[in-house]
Amino acid sequence: MLMLKGIAKGFPGVRALNDVDFEARSGEIHALVGENGAGKSTLTRVIAGVHQPDAGTITFDGQPTVWKGPGDAKRHGVHVIYQEFVLFPHLSVAENIFIGHERRNRLGLIDHRRTRADAKALLERFGIDIDPRSRVRDLSVADQQMVEIAKALIHDVKLLILDEPTAVISGREVDVLFERLRRLRDAGVAIVYISHRLEEIFALCDRVTVLKDGGFVASRPIGDVTRDQLIALMVGRNLAELFPTRRGPKTPGAVVVEARDIDVPGRVRGASIALRAGEITGLAGMVGAGRSELALALFGALKKTGGEVFVDGRPVDIGSPRRAIELGIGLVTEDRKGQGLAMLLDVAANVSASTLPEFTRSGLFDHRREATVADEAIASFRIACRGPGTPVAVMSGGNQQKVIVARWARTSTRLLILDEPTRGVDVGAKTEIYRIMQELADRGVAILMISSELPEIVGMSERVVVMREGVVTGELGPGEITEEAVVELATRRMAG
Structure with a gap:
């Protein structure tokens, strides 16, 4: 679905990306990992049309592509869900899902009944049990995240990027999110999953690409890499070096x-x-x-x-x-x-x-x-x-x-x-x-x-x-x- 070759991007005094290759396939959840400053956010913005690369090529859905901006990328099916939600808390779930794409009647007025019905059908399609009439401010954080995903799904989504989606949820909410992401994957959507939580990478993703200092390090099927190996690729040192050396035996303090x-x-x-x-x-x-x-x-x-x-x-x-x-x-x-x-x-x-x-x-x-x-x-x-x-x-x-x-x-x-x-x-x-x-x-x-x-x-x-x-x-x-x-x-x- 997406192929990046030799992507480079610089800002005044900073080389954010240097000769990065990356690909995301339809029907696959692809993890993008690396330390802060590795280039993940910049690469995401290049994919989403926020930044134009200084060098390299983008191929999307089999066609060489130059995005004119985020709106152009979105029209072609690229959607990003950031850590900070873009929702209107005083509006209903249905109104948030279709904001900017309101359902209207023959007189051009907003058709609230149709909006709610379409929102309900969309939510049910992906197993999201939320009342479309509910105010967003009354929802849990996990359900607000589902509304963000539903907003993307009203379009013809081909590539969905999630940036640290579990930073604000835990436990059962994470399990529910993973279940819904797998449904999207099985429906043919390409998903890029960005997270610092390595246990999630191994539980959910099919492949993983590692960036370090703005450069490409490796891309592997998730089954071909261990947690220790992934950490070593990310930071250049082994898991045993992650924790400080234990002090020798001593009498416990008071x-x-x-x-x-x-x-x-x-x-x-x-x-x-x-x-x-x-x-x-x-x-x-x-x-x-x-x-x-x-x-x-x-x-x-x-x-x-x-x-x-x-x-x-x-x-x-x-x-x-x-x-x-x-x-x-x-x-x-x-x-x-x-x-x-x-x-x-x-x-x-x-x-x-x-x-x-x-x-x-x-x-x-x-x-x-x-x-x-x-x-x-x-x-x-x-x-x-x-x-x-x-x-x-x-x-x-x-x-x-x-x-x-x-x-x-x-x-x-x-x-x-x-x-x-x-x-x-x-x-x-x-x-x-x-x-x-x-x-x-x-x-x-x-x-x-x-x-x-x-x-x-x-x-x-x-x-x-x-x-x-x-x-x-x-x-x-x-x-x-x-x-x-x-x-x-x-x-x-x-x-x-």
Whole structure:
């Protein structure tokens, strides 16, 4: 369906693509992978007609092609679904699907009955169970994504590109998305699937193409490459080098924060966990196990109705995040953009956000000191940006995450909780975040890492606590931590 040969694209001071070959076949799901900066987004925009290539050729549906713009590519059947949805929340599902292509009667007026009927038929055709009369603002994120896909399907879609489609969904919602993508593939649509989640690549895709530093690395049938080999192609190093070298045997540090019999209504039941200085503890479990809720209760951001928290052996009342910060406890949230970063502000403002009184003297804010602290964080955490004044909104996901970690590293003298710390970042950025976690542990900080990625849990944790349905089902120590052992505890039903 699509064949690119020798594609090159440059911008002032940057060579984004250099001699890239790529093809997508009808009735195939083709993964496009690579670290941030590998060229995936630029290549997508070339395919979609947003950018004209500086060199190379595009063949689409057997014909040499030069797109005049995104509208031209769309008319020929190329559709892209980006991470950020383009929907009108106050309009109905049917109105969103047909916006710009409204169904009209003989008088030229919008025929709402026909619009709803056509939307219903389209949704049913692909097994999407959504009422076309529903307001988009009332839908789950997963269903909003289905509306985006349906918008593309009103056209004669030949090539569908999805950019990180599971960044905002999880669990059963991912399974439903995959089922619908397979239906499209079986109907003859060519699908390009872009994701950092390698387990999804192996579960869904038929082939994979790897880009690195704007260049083509390899294209393989998915059955001909292992996870370790794919990582090596993406980053130029083996999986064993992804995680920091484990420190030698040592006596565990003192317990700095301990939770006993924590209850959060409907979410956590009688959960206990002890966190030791200088130790990385993994908190594992399936989606909905109560991991994030336990962390939020420890941080004072979620009200608990039972249990106690001890800091350095003394009972404390952590009734708010402010109190947690005063006690040297920090939390890197799962939702980087929604809860972690002030997206309209720069690096300096985000790094200083948890310690604003430190920069205030006699009612005046010391921006110079703030910039100095941000410069130190940029160097220490290897944050790729132009300086303290760089808006975080223009930075890659991995560097945004390092900004958040840098903020909390300044205040987290006892415990730093990281909830899905590498979600949505590339493999290279993961390695950097793992290094930072290990360095903080080496300073004596207790680390609690919540992760849904089993290789991450096994590769980084010195101890693993596992939850299921709000209950702690077990704990694994050195020599016991394997993916199989974690899964067994995560699926174990507790008596009573």
